[in-house]
Amino acid sequence: MEAASSDAEDFRFMREALRTAAAAFNEGEVPVGCVIVRDGEIVSRAHNDTNATMNATRHAEFVAIDSLPPSVPTLEGCTLYVTIEPCVMCASALMHLKLSRCVFGAPNAKFGGCGSVFDLPADVDPPAYTCKAGVLGEEAIQLLRAFYVRGNEKAPKPHRRVGNTELPDVIVELAKETESG
Numbered sequence: 091m092e093a094a095s096s097d098a099e100d101f102r103f104m105r106e107a108l109r110t111a112a113a114a115f116n117e118g119e120v121p122v123g124c125v126i127v128r129d130g131e132i133v134s135r136a137h138n139d140t141n142a143t144m145n146a147t148r149h150a151e152f153v154a155i156d157s158l159p160p161s162v163p164t165l166e167g168c169t170l171y172v173t174i175e176p177c178v179m180c181a182s183a184l185m186h187l188k189l190s191r192c193v194f195g196a197p198n199a200k201f202g203g204c205g206s207v208f209d210l211p212a213d214v215d216p217p218a219y220t221c222k223a224g225v226l227g228e229e230a231i232q233l234l235r236a237f238y239v240r241g242n243e244k245a246p247k248p249h250r251r252v253g254n255t256e257l258p259d260v261i262v263e264l265a266k267e268t269e270s271g
């Protein structure tokens with residue numbers, strides 16, 4: 091099943107994913123956020139939760155999958171909007187769940203499973219979900235950068251402590267726009 095979409099809709103839902111990532115930032119989690127959309131409605135939203143749970147598999151995508159309502163047993167017909175390209179682990183899980191479409195912001199050069207390191211959904215026969223990259227990618231990167239400048243305090247070995255607790259301006263502006271419109 092193909093998930094219908096338009097560029098304006100992709101932008102709108104990616105803003106929601108970024109807002110969720112900004113919430114992660116404020117909670118001291120690696121700021122990656124996602125929303126799962128079916129029939130134009132957000133059915134699940136989540137951000138990375140690896141620090142609070144001390145569980146390295148609690149990526150935004152996995153947390154969102156676990157929060158799906160019972161009416162959405164698989165991701166068939168769904169679009170996942172995530173601020174950073176799914177890693178190989180998540181990209182694979184999304185195939186098992188029959189995701190139709192993935193839209194991401196910035197590439198994940200180290201672990202990306204949707205084109206950067208591997209292209210898992212394209213590499214099976216028939217191909218799995220389709221991917222679209224680069225929606226609000228610069229904003230997603232700025233948020234991650236701000237987080238790592240601050241220092242990931244709860245990482246096993248914090249290497250830096252600079253004390254930046256401010257959200258990047260571009261994210262603050264984006265959140266305002268979403269609230270007002």
Ligand SMILES: [Zn+2]
Binds near residue numbers: 149150177180
């Ligand atoms: Zn992942």
